[in-house]
Amino acid sequence: MSDLMQATITRYRQRLATKAVVQSRGAIEASYPVLRNLLGERLWLVAVDDNTWHAAGKRLAVTLDAAGARWERYDVPPPPGGHEPLCDDDAIALFAEQLGSSGAAAAIAVGSGTINDIVKYACSGLGLPMACVATAPSMNGYTSGIAAILQHGVKTTQPCEPARAVVADLDVLSDAPMRMIQSGLGDLMSKPVSNSDWIISAKLTGSHHSAEAMQIIEDGSRLLDGVAPRLLQRDRDAIDRLSASLMLSGFAMSIAGSSSPASGGEHLVSHYLDMTAHAHGLPHDFHGCQVGVGTIAAAFVYEKLLAFDVQSFDIEARVAELAPWADYLQLLRERFGVLFDAVVPHARAAYPEPDDLRVRLEALRAQWSEIKAEVSRTLRTHESIREELAQAGCPVRFVDLRVEDRKRAFASIAWAKDIRSRYTVLHLAWELGRIDTWAGEALEVL
Numbered sequence: 001m002s003d004l005m006q007a008t009i010t011r012y013r014q015r016l017a018t019k020a021v022v023q024s025r026g027a028i029e030a031s032y033p034v035l036r037n038l039l040g041e042r043l044w045l046v047a048v049d050d051n052t053w054h055a056a057g058k059r060l061a062v063t064l065d066a067a068g069a070r071w072e073r074y075d076v077p078p079p080p081g082g083h084e085p086l087c088d089d090d091a092i093a094l095f096a097e098q099l100g101s102s103g104a105a106a107a108i109a110v111g112s113g114t115i116n117d118i119v120k121y122a123c124s125g126l127g128l129p130m131a132c133v134a135t136a137p138s139m140n141g142y143t144s145g146i147a148a149i150l151q152h153g154v155k156t157t158q159p160c161e162p163a164r165a166v167v168a169d170l171d172v173l174s175d176a177p178m179r180m181i182q183s184g185l186g187d188l189m190s191k192p193v194s195n196s197d198w199i200i201s202a203k204l205t206g207s208h209h210s211a212e213a214m215q216i217i218e219d220g221s222r223l224l225d226g227v228a229p230r231l232l233q234r235d236r237d238a239i240d241r242l243s244a245s246l247m248l249s250g251f252a253m254s255i256a257g258s259s260s261p262a263s264g265g266e267h268l269v270s271h272y273l274d275m276t277a278h279a280h281g282l283p284h285d286f287h288g289c290q291v292g293v294g295t296i297a298a299a300f301v302y303e304k305l306l307a308f309d310v311q312s313f314d315i316e317a318r319v320a321e322l323a324p325w326a327d328y329l330q331l332l333r334e335r336f337g338v339l340f341d342a343v344v345p346h347a348r349a350a351y352p353e354p355d356d357l358r359v360r361l362e363a364l365r366a367q368w369s370e371i372k373a374e375v376s377r378t379l380r381t382h383e384s385i386r387e388e389l390a391q392a393g394c395p396v397r398f399v400d401l402r403v404e405d406r407k408r409a410f411a412s413i414a415w416a417k418d419i420r421s422r423y424t425v426l427h428l429a430w431e432l433g434r435i436d437t438w439a440g441e442a443l444e445v446l
């Protein structure tokens, strides 16, 4: 698998900040020369928490000490009242402060999404290089130029400088909690809908689309053939393929300059669950596990969309019933409560004026057969996605994510478009006036 990653790094070396992925058994012990070359022989701040220290940190420490490297340990604290680290503005500021006071010239994140994002974002802001020692094949952020940050209660994705090097030790990844391995598969299962969202966004809003990024995603996707049923056995080859596919997905985001290749409406479902979990102390699951369920939901919405009679849809009637922004604002206040202030700027940015809505729906009608043909090439049915996730024991229904409240499950599909302005099938379904109906029907299979 390393060959495909290496070929991608070589091919795009001018455009990728990540210069090396060391992925193998014993990768940690083999990593020092790569870290020295890419981080420089200076003081490194190594960020861990209890779990990641035991999973990989101790081995890294032995390796660094044996090589005579200068490093200091930093334990990422949980937020006040919390048990696990959280990537929010406070955690990033704390780490940045520690970088400054320690005099470190580079950092190493030992962890998965949260610790990686805290370190990546803080280092990016200070112009310092960082590397990551992956502890689980749980998401595609190791090689991406994006950090997922909870800002004022809203889950946002912020651009930042990617890791210079990623160390993915297959023994560590294979020993990760099964739920985190399943999360990695769930994150990658978003491809059929996130790529379709990217296509409709490019066609209907003129957003940037990158054929190169799409190709990298396709390459990574092919690695997953037959992987799902082998993950439950922690099969090393399957973990190797899963990890490589996640790394390629991150590269695709770096090449595209945004998360678009790998994050569409299905990710908004997950972000909505994270935000409401954080705001109200409700249950949530790992990012990719939620994305998997969101992907089934979004694929279902696509099925409804593709069966919808766009040609005889009454555009003028829909434009006439568009609520003025002031009225919609009131609705948002009722829906989002304590999250209202944080959500409004995102919702406002996507809320159309009547003329915008007319233009978009007319564009949809004019390009409908082309759009249908293009998204049909990448889409899959919600049943086939559910089946593949189920083979790996991944969550496939909201209750599997411990989201028992059906109203919250409904809202995660029907209201999620207001938390990010980038156009997705959820925005389109809302613009067609169908989101409530289709989200309600989706719940019958979720």
Ligand SMILES: [Zn+2]
Pocket: 139, 140, 187, 262, 263, 267, 287, 288, 291
């Ligand atoms: Zn993701």
